[in-house]
Amino acid sequence: MLPPSGVIMHLNYRIVFIITFLLFTLSVSMSLINYTVTLQLTQKQLRDSSLPLTVDNIYTEIQKHIIEPNLVASMMAHDTFLKDWLINKEDDTNKITKYLETIKNKYNMFTTFLVSERTKNYYNSKGLVEQIKEENRDNAWYFSFKEIQSNQEINLDFNKHIDDSMVMFINHKIFDEEYHMIGATGIGLKISYINDMLEYFRKQYNFNVYFINKEGKVVLSEDKVNQLSHIKDVPELYAIKDDLITKEKKIIDYTKAGEEYLLNVKYIPELDLYLIVEAKLSYFIENVTKTFYFNLIGSIFVSILIALMILITIRKYHRKLEYLAANDTLTGLPNRRSFNKKFEHFFLLHKRNSNPMALLFLDLDDFKNINDTLGHQIGDEVLKRIADIIKQNIRKTDLVARWGGEEFIISLIDSDVKKAKVIAEKLREQIETDIFLHQITNQTVTASFGLTNVKSDDTIDTILNRVDTALYKAKGSGKNKIILSS
Numbered sequence: 001m002l003p004p005s006g007v008i009m010h011l012n013y014r015i016v017f018i019i020t021f022l023l024f025t026l027s028v029s030m031s032l033i034n035y036t037v038t039l040q041l042t043q044k045q046l047r048d049s050s051l052p053l054t055v056d057n058i059y060t061e062i063q064k065h066i067i068e069p070n071l072v073a074s075m076m077a078h079d080t081f082l083k084d085w086l087i088n089k090e091d092d093t094n095k096i097t098k099y100l101e102t103i104k105n106k107y108n109m110f111t112t113f114l115v116s117e118r119t120k121n122y123y124n125s126k127g128l129v130e131q132i133k134e135e136n137r138d139n140a141w142y143f144s145f146k147e148i149q150s151n152q153e154i155n156l157d158f159n160k161h162i163d164d165s166m167v168m169f170i171n172h173k174i175f176d177e178e179y180h181m182i183g184a185t186g187i188g189l190k191i192s193y194i195n196d197m198l199e200y201f202r203k204q205y206n207f208n209v210y211f212i213n214k215e216g217k218v219v220l221s222e223d224k225v226n227q228l229s230h231i232k233d234v235p236e237l238y239a240i241k242d243d244l245i246t247k248e249k250k251i252i253d254y255t256k257a258g259e260e261y262l263l264n265v266k267y268i269p270e271l272d273l274y275l276i277v278e279a280k281l282s283y284f285i286e287n288v289t290k291t292f293y294f295n296l297i298g299s300i301f302v303s304i305l306i307a308l309m310i311l312i313t314i315r316k317y318h319r320k321l322e323y324l325a326a327n328d329t330l331t332g333l334p335n336r337r338s339f340n341k342k343f344e345h346f347f348l349l350h351k352r353n354s355n356p357m358a359l360l361f362l363d364l365d366d367f368k369n370i371n372d373t374l375g376h377q378i379g380d381e382v383l384k385r386i387a388d389i390i391k392q393n394i395r396k397t398d399l400v401a402r403w404g405g406e407e408f409i410i411s412l413i414d415s416d417v418k419k420a421k422v423i424a425e426k427l428r429e430q431i432e433t434d435i436f437l438h439q440i441t442n443q444t445v446t447a448s449f450g451l452t453n454v455k456s457d458d459t460i461d462t463i464l465n466r467v468d469t470a471l472y473k474a475k476g477s478g479k480n481k482i483i484l485s486s
Contacts, residue, residue, distance in 0.1 A: 054209075081099065110190045112185075145171055154270050155169055167190060168271075195222055202225065208226060211273040212244065212274050249267075250263075325337070334399075338401060339401030343399055357415065361451075383402075386431065394412070395413075428447060431446060431447050466485045
């Protein structure tokens with residue numbers, strides 16, 4: 001006995017749930033694994049590649065902008081004209097002004113300058129600017145430069161006599177033949193290119209780049225963006241000052257306001273500054289996280305879609321199986337199992353309400369001969385035509401089924417035996433005179449009928465036995481007739 005349809009469907013839903021759960025688990029697991037791996041790779045690439053490469057690019061760019069100006073400043077410091085002018089002709093301001101202007105224009109410098117140690121006069125390409133004094137804070141660079149051992153230095157400064165923007169000065173000492181310092185000369189470069197470079201790395205890679213001196217003061221950073229003036233303003237940064245102020249190239253992890261950061265530190269000897277490239281990890285993880293959620297939602301959607309497709313397919317096959325379980329595939333009529341189930345229901349209603357009900361059994365006469373002589377294909381066509389005739393002559397409320405082989409059964413609901421006999425006779429005549437049946441068999445097709453009414457004391461078995469007996473009587477007494485058994 002087959003399990004009930006509801007039980008089968010419940011099992012189907014359970015299968016779909018299990019498959020959906022497995023797909024969902026697999027999708028989430030794969031997304032999590034991919035997210036974890038990608039996150040680790042992103043951090044590794046940031047630490048091992050992106051940050052170091054950025055530092056090297058900035059350093060290379062700075063060097064490129066310093067080498068030629070440094071050579072120009074060195075050439076000026078060794079120029080015999082300049083030395084001779086400082087020693088013998090400093091009163092001729094026009095000559096030094098013209099010289100400084102020529103160098104400035106020839107090498108496309110922002111400014112050129114000269115300071116005389118003897119007179120403390122400060123000259124540029126426009127002439128005498130001022131006389132420097134030790135007590136003037138703006139002139140402190142010169143007196144500090146005099147004291148250092150090196151013959152040259154590079155510093156960053158604002159100069160009120162030149163421009164409001166920051167300028168990179170490359171200073172060289174000038175010596176006479178006895179190696180006494182007679183002055184200082186050099187060039188000044190606007191460093192807006194550095195600001196543009198810092199802006200590029202911020203926008204393109206989300207890196208915050210700035211330069212600090214050995215005291216921790218931020219000397220150079222992106223204009224109007226980085227508001228940090230000293231690392232002590234950030235306690236977390238100040239706590240790792242010793243790691244920042246180092247001539248060793250380092251990558252440092254630190255946490256600020258609950259956010260994780262990576263710092264790449266490099267000492268720039270030409271500027272005597274420390275280059276800091278700072279990366280906020282959340283910026284780089286953000287895209288990975290977005291991708292993770294996108295993949296996760298996509299995976300869930302695909303899982304649900306697959307589950308729906310499986311469910312639709314199962315429901316489709318379930319309906320098909322239900323149909324095959326309840327119907328005869330050849331004639332399209334309900335089968336014996338389906339008839340028994342429905343007839344039992346109507347039989348119980350008959351018991352309760354005492355409504356009249358009749359049972360009709362019909363069997364095609366000599367059908368075996370049709371199969372044997374004309375073939376089973378013709379026999380199947382005959383059975384399908386008989387089914388059509390039956391369906392055309394009964395009500396929708398009546399029950400009909402192919403009982404087996406060439407036998408058909410009909411339960412006439414709310415019909416007494418008299419009405420049932422009229423229907424049976426109509427069926428018998430139509431079968432006997434049907435043109436289509438005659439065309440496909442080239443002979444007259446007939447059927448024998450057994451008929452009985454349902455009694456109050458009947459059981460299903462007694463009814464079926466009685467109508468079956470009536471049918472055999474019809475077959476045994478000449479066929480093509482209706483036998484009533486009461």
